[in-house]
Amino acid sequence: MGEAVAEREDGRTAHRGARSGPDPPEGDADSFEELRSLIIGDNPVKARDVSRVLPEAIVLRAGDPNLTKALTSSVEEAITSSVRRNPRPLADALFPVIGPAIRKAIVQALASMTETLSRTIEHSVSWRALRWRWTAWRTGRPFAEIVLLQALEYRVEQVYLIHRETGLLLHHVPHDPQAGPDADQVSAMLTAIRDFVSDSFHAGAGDSLDALRVGELSVIVEQGPHAVLAAVVRGGTPLSVRAVIQDALESIHLHMAGEFESFRGDAAPFDRTRPILEDCLVTQFRPSRLRPSYRGWIFAGTMILVAAGIWAFFVVRERQRWNAYLESLRAEPGLVVLASGRRDGRYFVAGLRDRLARDPVSIAAASGLPPGSVDGRWEPYEGLHPAFVASRARDLLRPPPGVTLEYRDEVLTASGPAPERWIVESERLAPAISGVRRLEFAGIPAAERLRAQIESTAVLFPTGRSRIAPGHEDVVRQLEELLRELNETVRLRQRRARIEIVGHTDADGSDAANLALSQARADVVLTMLQSPLFDALDLTARGVGSSEPLTSGAFEADKARNRRVALRVSLAGEPPSAAGRQ
Amino acid sequence: MIQKKICMLGAFAVGKTSLVSRFVHSIFSDRYLTTVGVKIDKKGVDLGHERVELIVWDIYGEDDFQKVRLSYLRGASGYFLVADGTRRETLDTAFTLQESAQLTIGHVPFLLLVNKADLAGEWKIDEKVLARLAARGWRVARTSAKTGAGVEDAFAALARAMLAA
Numbered sequence: 001m002g003e004a005v006a007e008r009e010d011g012r013t014a015h016r017g018a019r020s021g022p023d024p025p026e027g028d029a030d031s032f033e034e035l036r037s038l039i040i041g042d043n044p045v046k047a048r049d050v051s052r053v054l055p056e057a058i059v060l061r062a063g064d065p066n067l068t069k070a071l072t073s074s075v076e077e078a079i080t081s082s083v084r085r086n087p088r089p090l091a092d093a094l095f096p097v098i099g100p101a102i103r104k105a106i107v108q109a110l111a112s113m114t115e116t117l118s119r120t121i122e123h124s125v126s127w128r129a130l131r132w133r134w135t136a137w138r139t140g141r142p143f144a145e146i147v148l149l150q151a152l153e154y155r156v157e158q159v160y161l162i163h164r165e166t167g168l169l170l171h172h173v174p175h176d177p178q179a180g181p182d183a184d185q186v187s188a189m190l191t192a193i194r195d196f197v198s199d200s201f202h203a204g205a206g207d208s209l210d211a212l213r214v215g216e217l218s219v220i221v222e223q224g225p226h227a228v229l230a231a232v233v234r235g236g237t238p239l240s241v242r243a244v245i246q247d248a249l250e251s252i253h254l255h256m257a258g259e260f261e262s263f264r265g266d267a268a269p270f271d272r273t274r275p276i277l278e279d280c281l282v283t284q285f286r287p288s289r290l291r292p293s294y295r296g297w298i299f300a301g302t303m304i305l306v307a308a309g310i311w312a313f314f315v316v317r318e319r320q321r322w323n324a325y326l327e328s329l330r331a332e333p334g335l336v337v338l339a340s341g342r343r344d345g346r347y348f349v350a351g352l353r354d355r356l357a358r359d360p361v362s363i364a365a366a367s368g369l370p371p372g373s374v375d376g377r378w379e380p381y382e383g384l385h386p387a388f389v390a391s392r393a394r395d396l397l398r399p400p401p402g403v404t405l406e407y408r409d410e411v412l413t414a415s416g417p418a419p420e421r422w423i424v425e426s427e428r429l430a431p432a433i434s435g436v437r438r439l440e441f442a443g444i445p446a447a448e449r450l451r452a453q454i455e456s457t458a459v460l461f462p463t464g465r466s467r468i469a470p471g472h473e474d475v476v477r478q479l480e481e482l483l484r485e486l487n488e489t490v491r492l493r494q495r496r497a498r499i500e501i502v503g504h505t506d507a508d509g510s511d512a513a514n515l516a517l518s519q520a521r522a523d524v525v526l527t528m529l530q531s532p533l534f535d536a537l538d539l540t541a542r543g544v545g546s547s548e549p550l551t552s553g554a555f556e557a558d559k560a561r562n563r564r565v566a567l568r569v570s571l572a573g574e575p576p577s578a579a580g581r582q
Numbered sequence: 583m584i585q586k587k588i589c590m591l592g593a594f595a596v597g598k599t600s601l602v603s604r605f606v607h608s609i610f611s612d613r614y615l616t617t618v619g620v621k622i623d624k625k626g627v628d629l630g631h632e633r634v635e636l637i638v639w640d641i642y643g644e645d646d647f648q649k650v651r652l653s654y655l656r657g658a659s660g661y662f663l664v665a666d667g668t669r670r671e672t673l674d675t676a677f678t679l680q681e682s683a684q685l686t687i688g689h690v691p692f693l694l695l696v697n698k699a700d701l702a703g704e705w706k707i708d709e710k711v712l713a714r715l716a717a718r719g720w721r722v723a724r725t726s727a728k729t730g731a732g733v734e735d736a737f738a739a740l741a742r743a744m745l746a747a
Contacts, residue, residue: 163657164657165656166586166587166637166656166658167587167637167657168585168586168587168657169585182609182624184585184624184635184637185608185609185610185622185623185637188587188622188637189610189614189622192618192620192622192639192654193618195651195653195654195656196618196620196651198653199651199653264584265585265634265659266583266585267583267585268583
């Protein structure tokens with residue numbers, strides 16, 4: 001506004017000059033002013049007055065929205081025009097405000113990113129994370145820093161702006177505010193080293209060391225007419241970093257030409273290069289790779305597969321054991337599996353069980369199934385397995401010692417010295433046993449045995465006498481015993497036996513006498529054996545003379561054998577035995 | 583704050599490095615002297631009204647086998663010539679070096695430091711020679727690396743001369 005006023009003042013002066021000449025008379029002054037205002041259309045005194053009260057007026061109007069409205073577009077235009085003409089004054093003015101704000105924001109963003117990264121990695125178990133942990137432990141650096149460094153593609157950690165001629169440090173911007181208190185010495189040494197290299201290798205004019213590399217750190221050096229810009233980079237150094245450095249150096253030369261000219265060792269003016277240098281502190285993170293997540297998936301997949309494998313192994317093994325158990329149950333006599341399967345995570349089996357069969361629980365244990373893992377429901381029944389039938393028969397019939405029972409094709413066979421009473425009883429009971437149709441006795445029936453014994457026993461008599469030969473009373477008693485036994489046996493079967501007592505003589509003497517003698521002999525024995533106890537026997541006596549000799553010899557011994565009484569046994573319902581017919 | 587680059591020149595084993603070692607701050611080891619041929623030190627000088635930060639380029643001593651790398655002189659605002667008071671020939675070397683320096687970086691302030699002032703009895707350098715040099719406008723100071731005498735003053739004198747130049 002001051003300029004505008006000055007212009008108007010100049011205009012007035014020019015105007016006045018144009019009309020210069022001898023001063024107008026005093027009385028003409030007012031009319032002259034009037035004329036002037038008509039021609040120019042403005043009053044300079046008024047403008048001057050306004051300029052005096054303007055600040056005060058604005059203060060008085062502070063808070064008036066109309067004033068703000070009126071000024072807004074002018075102020076906006078003024079700023080736009082100022083930036084268009086030369087952005088520096090405004091940038092310089094704003095720098096103290098914006099610079100720290102941006103730095104603070106970046107630091108916070110980085111810190112939070114590091115923390116997030118750290119947290120993410122903290123919980124991930126990958127080979128790489130373990131390696132980083134090892135590195136962190138070995139170097140004593142925080143894990144998050146290792147992660148950050150590993151995730152970095154590159155980071156410009158420090159930038160040195162160095163006066164080319166003297167090697168003096170003009171400005172230094174480190175990424176980490178704590179770093180580089182001796183930047184001025186580093187700056188000088190870097191210059192010395194560049195000189196040293198140039199000298200040592202007789203480099204051509206203008207050639208100079210433009211990069212150093214130590215481990216994962218490298219120093220990129222760009223040289224301008226007045227200054228050298230050195231950037232310390234961690235990680236790889238892509239061409240883009242050098243381009244950034246070059247741009248910065250050019251920009252510095254452009255903006256600081258005067259300062260370079262007048263540089264006498266005071267670096268303070270170069271503080272203004274800070275924003276440019278800070279722009280060089282580029283951090284580039286590696287694009288997130290897919291590999292780790294693949295690895296994670298592969299790892300997780302492997303774990304799942306392993307777990308599934310283990311699970312499958314146990315399931316298959318248990319299933320095998322279960323199937324083996326069912327097989328054992330089916331093979332086991334006396335067990336009939338009717339239903340089996342899995343219910344509520346437990347195996348169950350239901351069926352019929354003979355009480356003589358093995359315990360299914362003990363079979364489960366033998367099959368390797370954990371105890372209590374199988375629910376069993378067994379209904380009792382009687383199985384027809386031969387072993388069970390035989391067992392039940394033994395249980396019921398209680399065979400006497402020496403007597404064995406065998407079961408085959410529904411027939412129970414007893415063998416051994418069995419009393420007739422037991423045989424009869426067993427024959428009666430056996431069909432009551434499930435699966436047994438009848439009982440057979442494999443030995444000689446008692447009646448047959450007794451008959452044979454009775455028929456082979458002879459009571460001898462002296463010649464011509466009907467009195468028993470001395471010592472043969474015992475034979476009669478023996479016969480009596482056998483007959484009692486026979487009576488018993490026959491009676492048990494509710495039959496009867498006919499006992500024919502037959503008297504014999506030798507061939508000496510007449511037939512009539514012999515017949516009478518033989519009848520007498522038979523009657524004697526009948527009398528001796530007759531007993532009311534023999535209720536199942538019918539005893540008869542008859543003489544046959546010498547018609548049925550045992551031997552035909554003429555010696556006394558032969559004749560003695562023929563002087564006898566023998567018994568013939570006929571069991572009811574049976575034809576007379578061969579011995580009896582002799 | 584003003585920074586100035588200064589150099590230390592002198593024959594081999596005149597005690598350049600030990601002369602300043604206790605007055606300067608350095609982050610580099612002496613090894614650099616024998617490898618790169620220079621070692622950077624830093625020395626702050628308080629001139630009362632102003633403070634000057636001197637970046638000291640301690641350049642490896644010239645001997646029969648190695649010439650001073652004159653490129654290290656570039657941009658220096660001043661320098662010390664260091665001679666050993668007990669060895670006359672080191673003064674000759676200083677003269678030679680002064681000529682070379684003047685050719686390389688022109689007329690800049692410098693100070694001749696005659697070292698080993700603590701061994702004054704064994705001095706081989708004639709007082710008259712030094713007086714003649716002073717008469718020619720040379721700034722001459724006697725110093726002792728052993729006692730440290732004259733070193734601080736020498737830094738201040740050079741700083742003052744450079745600011746005035």
